[in-house]
Amino acid sequence: MSDFSGGVDTASAPSPAELAAAHGLTISGRRPSLAAYTAQLWSRRHFIVAFATARLTAMYTAARLGQIWQVMTPLLNAAVYYLIFGLLLGTNRGIPNFIAYLCTGVFVFQFTQSAVLAGTRSIADNLGLIRALHFPRACLPIAFTVIQLQQLIFSMGVLGVIVLATGEPLTWRWLLIVPVLLLQSVFNAGLALFMARIGAKTTDMAQLMPFVLRTWMYLSGVFWAVSSFTADAPRWVATVLNLNPALIFNDLMRYALMESVTASLLPSHVWVIAAGWALLVGLAGYVFFWRAEEEYGRG
Structure with missing residues (x-):
């Protein structure tokens, strides 16, 4: 039967849902499958690197010393910690080459600390970009992790000079810097993704995280x-402290750079633990972030 408006049989007309399915249309902003999302993210890898490099270049343009602050910040932190913990509190007792030990720990932990802080703010601070352009939102926390990695690589040259100047020789173990940074970068990216989703919903988290990270640093x-503390501590306390991922990456970098740090001083199966933390946190953070993909930038 035809209606009076134009003689079209409305009973046989396809519904909007059927038309959308026939022409490959999907709901705007719908979360893709994890495999499709990963493919989209990989196709934008050049954007991630370009975005990170541009942000890093612009980060210090207003400062008179420019990118020198990439090195000055961890060095000044190391100087303050040396004054407080090395000279005043005497925590350097029993640690050969405490200056290299301290500087390595500060540089390596700051990589994780900065990645987590930047990841926490990565969504909330870039709502304009998120609402204006379509791209996998995981690009942002990953890009900010790349920024921190670029800063660390720039600073590693200075750290190497410090280590050599304090009497450590240049050995084949320095080649281990590459796998250590690779594992730590995956771990940091997972943490940044995890905190990016939380920070997008709870903006006050950016104010809380510095206190959490400072406490983590004291335990790392x-x-x-x-080892000087775990020798007399209960077994479970020693186990928890030795499984601390920040401690694991600190110890591995010290082992790579310092001949005075021997394999006997490292936790058992340290490389397995480091790889486990990187895979666990990297994958868990990625999936956790992806599950809220359609929510970022709304509301």
């Missing part, structure tokens, strides 16, 4: 030897 052997 940055300026004291964990």
Whole structure:
């Protein structure tokens, strides 16, 4: 039967849902599958690197010393910690080459600390970009992790000079810097993704995280030897402290750079633990972030 408006049989007309399915249309902003999302993210890898490089270049343009602050910040932190913990509190006792030990811990932990802080703010601080352009939102926390990695690589040259100047020789173990940074970068990216989703919903988290990270730093052997404490501590306390991922990455970098740090001083199966933390946190953070993909930038 035809209606009076134009003689079209409305009973046989396809519904909007059927038309959308026939022409490959999907709901705007709908979260893609994890595999499709990963493919989209990989296709934008050049954007991630370009975005990170541009942000890093612009970060210090207003400062008179420019990108020198990439090195000055961890060095000044190391100087303050040396004054407090090395000279005043005496935590350097029993640690050979405490200056290299301290500087390595500060540089390595700051990589994780800065990545987590930047990841926490990555969505909330870039709502204009998120609402204006369509791209996998995971690009942002990953890009900010790349920024921190670029800063660390720039600073590693200075750290190497410090280590050599304090009497450590240049050995084949310095080649281990590459796998250590690779594992730590995956771990940091996972943490940044995890905190990006939380920070997008709870903006006050950016104010809380510095206190959480400072507490984590005190437990990570940055300026004291964990082994000196765990020797008399209960077994479960020693186990928890030795499984601390920040401590694991600190110890591995010290082992790579310092001949005075021997394999016997490292936790058992340290490389397995480091790889486990990187895979666990990297994958868990990625999936956790992806599950809220359609929510970022709304409301």
